[in-house]
Amino acid sequence: MQYAKNILETIGKTPLVKLNRLTADLPCLVLAKYETFNPGNSVKDRMALQMIEDAEADGRLKPGGTIIEGTSGNTGMGLALAAIVKGYKSIFVMSDKQSKEKMDILKAVGAEVVVCPTNVAPDDPRSYYSVSKRLGDETPNSWYVNQYDNPSNTKAHYKSTGPEIWEQTDGKVTHFIVGVGTGGTISGVGGFLKKKNPNVKVWGIDTYGSVFKKYHETGVFDEKEIYPYVTEGIGEDILPANVNFDLIDGFTKVTDKDAAVYTQRLAKEEGMFLGNSAGAAVKGVLQLREHFNSEDVVVVLFHDHGSRYVGKMFNDDWMREMGYLD
Ligand SMILES: Cc1ncc(COP(=O)(O)O)c(C=O)c1O
Incomplete structure (x- = not known):
C-alpha cells in the first residue's frame, strides 16, 4: 500500500507546468512551479512545517503550545494544518484588506x-505586526512565528523548492521569477539555484506601494514609496530579514490592475485557477521579455489557489468597481 502517514507528508514535490498561450510571444520556455498542489493549496505549507519543526527542535514551541502569527492567510493555513496534526492551538492576525475567504x-x-x-504604520500598536507580537508576549506557552525574520522560512525553500526546480529542469533553469513578500521563497530558491549555477538570474515581482524595488536599486528605504495597494501577498512596507537583496538580480513592479487582469487571464487562457500574486508574476515575466533568449528556461512560481479570490479578482462586479474591466 502507498499512503502518506498524515497530510503533512503530502507537502512538496509539486509539478512544473509549461505556460502556452500567455507567453506565446516570448522566445523562451516558461515553466510554472505549481504550488497549489500542496495540501493547504499554497507554497507556504513548506515553510510553515519547517518553522514548526525547527521551533520544536530547539524548544521554542512546546507540547500543547499556541502558535501565533501575522499572516495574509497562506502561512496561516500551513501552520494550522501542522498544528492540527501535531496538537497545537493557533491564533492568526490578519490585515483587513485580505479577502474574506482567507479568514x-x-x-x-x-x-x-x-x-x-x-x-496604519507598521509600528502602530494596531498594526498586524504589533498585534501579533503583543499576543505572542501575552499568551502563556505561546510561540510567535514571525515569518518575516524567521530563517526557517528561507531554509524550507533552500531544502525543498529549489532542489525540486533544479531536478525538474535537469539543471537547465536560467531564470527564476517570483513575487516577494517575506522573501522566503525568492531567497531560498534563488540561493539554491545560484549555488548550483551562479549564472541563474533571480528576479522579484514587486507592487506599486512597496519599498523593495527602490531599496534594491538605491539602498534607500524610501517611505514615499509606501501607499495602500490592492495586490495580495507581495510587496512590503518593511525590509524582512528573509529578503536577501544580494542574490536578487532585479525587481519589476506590476500594477494592481495588471495583476488582477492577469489572474483572470491565467484561469481563462491557461486553465490555471490561481491567486492574485500568480497574475502579478506572469505579468512580470512578460515585462522582463528583453532579458530572455531562445535557449532560456524561465521558471515562475505560482504561490496560491484561485478559490481564495472568488470575491475579488474572479468577481466581475468587484473588477468593474475597481475599474479593472474595460
Ligand atoms: C499569495 C502569496 N503570494 C506571494 C507571497 C510571497 O512569498 P514570500 O513570502 O515567500 O516572499 C505570499 C506570502 O505571503 C503569498 O501569500
Whole structure:
C-alpha cells in the first residue's frame, strides 16, 4: 500500500507546468512551479512545517503550545494544518484588506483569527505586526512565528523548492521569477539555484506601494514609496530579514490592475485557477521579455489557489468597481 502517514507528508514535490498561450510571444520556455498542489493549496505549507519543526527542535514551541502569527492567510493555513496534526492551538492576525475567504478558511481549520486595520504604520500598536507580537508576549506557552525574520522560512525553500526546480529542469533553469513578500521563497530558491549555477538570474515581482524595488536599486528605504495597494501577498512596507537583496538580480513592479487582469487571464487562457500574486508574476515575466533568449528556461512560481479570490479578482462586479474591466 502507498499512503502518506498524515497530510503533512503530502507537502512538496509539486509539478512544473509549461505556460502556452500567455507567453506565446516570448522566445523562451516558461515553466510554472505549481504550488497549489500542496495540501493547504499554497507554497507556504513548506515553510510553515519547517518553522514548526525547527521551533520544536530547539524548544521554542512546546507540547500543547499556541502558535501565533501575522499572516495574509497562506502561512496561516500551513501552520494550522501542522498544528492540527501535531496538537497545537493557533491564533492568526490578519490585515483587513485580505479577502474574506482567507479568514473563513483559517477558521475552518480551527484557528482563531484577529483582524487589524491595513492603513496604519507598521509600528502602530494596531498594526498586524504589533498585534501579533503583543499576543505572542501575552499568551502563556505561546510561540510567535514571525515569518518575516524567521530563517526557517528561507531554509524550507533552500531544502525543498529549489532542489525540486533544479531536478525538474535537469539543471537547465536560467531564470527564476517570483513575487516577494517575506522573501522566503525568492531567497531560498534563488540561493539554491545560484549555488548550483551562479549564472541563474533571480528576479522579484514587486507592487506599486512597496519599498523593495527602490531599496534594491538605491539602498534607500524610501517611505514615499509606501501607499495602500490592492495586490495580495507581495510587496512590503518593511525590509524582512528573509529578503536577501544580494542574490536578487532585479525587481519589476506590476500594477494592481495588471495583476488582477492577469489572474483572470491565467484561469481563462491557461486553465490555471490561481491567486492574485500568480497574475502579478506572469505579468512580470512578460515585462522582463528583453532579458530572455531562445535557449532560456524561465521558471515562475505560482504561490496560491484561485478559490481564495472568488470575491475579488474572479468577481466581475468587484473588477468593474475597481475599474479593472474595460
Ligand atoms: C499569495 C502569496 N503570494 C506571494 C507571497 C510571497 O512569498 P514570500 O513570502 O515567500 O516572499 C505570499 C506570502 O505571503 C503569498 O501569500
